[in-house]
Amino acid sequence: MAIEDIIKPENLVYKKPDIMNDNSMHYCPGCSHGVIHKLIAEVIEEMGLVENAIGITPVGCAVFAYNYIDIDWEEAAHGRAPAMATAIKRLRPNKLVFTYQGDGDLAAIGTAETIHACNRGESIAIIFVNNGIYGMTGGQMAPTTLEGMKTATCPYGRDVKLNGYPLKITNLLKELDGMRYVTRQSVHTAAAVRKTKKAIRKAFENCMDGKGGANIVEVVSTCSSGWKMTPEKSNKWMEENMFPAYPLGDLKDKDANI
Amino acid sequence: MAKIKGAIVVNQERCKGCRLCVVACPTNVLAMSKQVNAKGYNFAVMENEDACIGCASCGIVCPDGCITVYKTKID
Ligand SMILES: Cc1ncc(C[n+]2csc(CCOP(=O)(O)OP(=O)(O)O)c2C)c(N)n1
Ligand code: SF4
Ligand code: SF4
Ligand code: SF4
Ligand SMILES: [Mg+2]
Numbered sequence: 001m002a003i004e005d006i007i008k009p010e011n012l013v014y015k016k017p018d019i020m021n022d023n024s025m026h027y028c029p030g031c032s033h034g035v036i037h038k039l040i041a042e043v044i045e046e047m048g049l050v051e052n053a054i055g056i057t058p059v060g061c062a063v064f065a066y067n068y069i070d071i072d073w074e075e076a077a078h079g080r081a082p083a084m085a086t087a088i089k090r091l092r093p094n095k096l097v098f099t100y101q102g103d104g105d106l107a108a109i110g111t112a113e114t115i116h117a118c119n120r121g122e123s124i125a126i127i128f129v130n131n132g133i134y135g136m137t138g139g140q141m142a143p144t145t146l147e148g149m150k151t152a153t154c155p156y157g158r159d160v161k162l163n164g165y166p167l168k169i170t171n172l173l174k175e176l177d178g179m180r181y182v183t184r185q186s187v188h189t190a191a192a193v194r195k196t197k198k199a200i201r202k203a204f205e206n207c208m209d210g211k212g213g214a215n216i217v218e219v220v221s222t223c224s225s226g227w228k229m230t231p232e233k234s235n236k237w238m239e240e241n242m243f244p245a246y247p248l249g250d251l252k253d254k255d256a257n258i
Numbered sequence: 259m260a261k262i263k264g265a266i267v268v269n270q271e272r273c274k275g276c277r278l279c280v281v282a283c284p285t286n287v288l289a290m291s292k293q294v295n296a297k298g299y300n301f302a303v304m305e306n307e308d309a310c311i312g313c314a315s316c317g318i319v320c321p322d323g324c325i326t327v328y329k330t331k332i333d
Contacts, residue, residue, distance in 0.1 A: 012327075193319060
């Protein structure tokens with residue numbers, strides 16, 4: 001069978017979601033941010049929320065997310081996205097309100113906003129992209145940087161005596177009574193991407209059912225530029241080094257008594 | 259017996275040559291082009307098109323949404 005006979009509208013099984021526009025994304029080749037953007041766009045489309053979703057972009061590589069997904073967005077000051085999400089959701093309770101934050105944004109400068117928004121049980125979803133580094137500013141150490149991992153500001157590897165331990169912030173958030181759904185996923189294989197999509201869907205549904213409670217989907221991610229590896233090698237390195245420190249799976253699901 | 263046949267279309271100008279689709283394909287359909295696109299990247303191409311089963315793994319892992327996947331049954 002000729003290729004032209006297969007490539008027909010009735011045989012379509014996968015395409016970029018419509019609300020992910022044709023602007024070329026500024027991310028480095030292979031960057032996890034792109035996959036996560038695509039999942040958010042897919043879930044919003046599938047839930048019929050294109051006109052009713054408000055995203056909050058961080059400071060970090062994802063600062064321009066609003067250029068790529070055609071929904072409403074607000075840009076927060078560095079780390080303040082959960083505070084802004086709180087205000088927006090309280091004023092517009094019928095909207096889907098979510099933040100999109102890196103590990104520097106969420107677990108360094110924005111730690112206080114993150115913890116308090118979650119502790120208040122705001123009906124928001126936080127998409128937390130943990131690549132263990134400050135990607136945007138050139139690969140400095142983040143709170144999440146692994147022990148021994150080399151970055152621009154710890155060129156000999158993170159020394160826990162000097163810099164403390166990798167901050168497992170999602171594990172901390174799980175303990176808060178305001179937290180409804182806490183999960184850690186990744187997007188390094190097609191199967192992992194499907195799981196992450198389900199997790200984002202669940203977090204977004206929780207935001208819309210009026211029951212309240214905060215939701216976080218951590219996505220353990222790669223930053224091939226910051227890590228100075230190819231995208232392929234980064235995925236392997238992530239499996240071998242990031243997953244033991246940040247194991248994948250659900251940490252809390254109040255609705256399922258987990 | 260019905261056989262599944264797939265095919266993909268790569269947006270060659272959008273592709274950044276990251277190779278993640280090449281690695282994700284279970285039937286080794288994909289390879290990188292020798293030519294480069296306007297951005298200077300080698301782009302993904304179907305090298306072994308007969309082997310495509312339309313599983314969409316390549317499209318799902320592509321960070322830049324460059325791949326559209328089609329699938330059909332042939333008797
Ligand atoms: C108030 C303030 N402090 C510091 C910075 C510099 N800065 C920009 S992005 C960033 C961290 C980005 O890291 P992360 O949140 O992990 O995002 P990534 O780029 O890795 O996705 C920092 C410290 C800033 N823009 N504003
Ligand atoms: S610096 Fe890292 S996080 Fe930022 S776009 Fe490049 S790969 Fe992605
Ligand atoms: S659809 Fe599946 S089999 Fe076809 S090229 Fe993509 S990954 Fe390979
Ligand atoms: S995954 Fe996408 S961007 Fe990367 S090489 Fe394949 S088509 Fe190009
Ligand atoms: Mg980061």
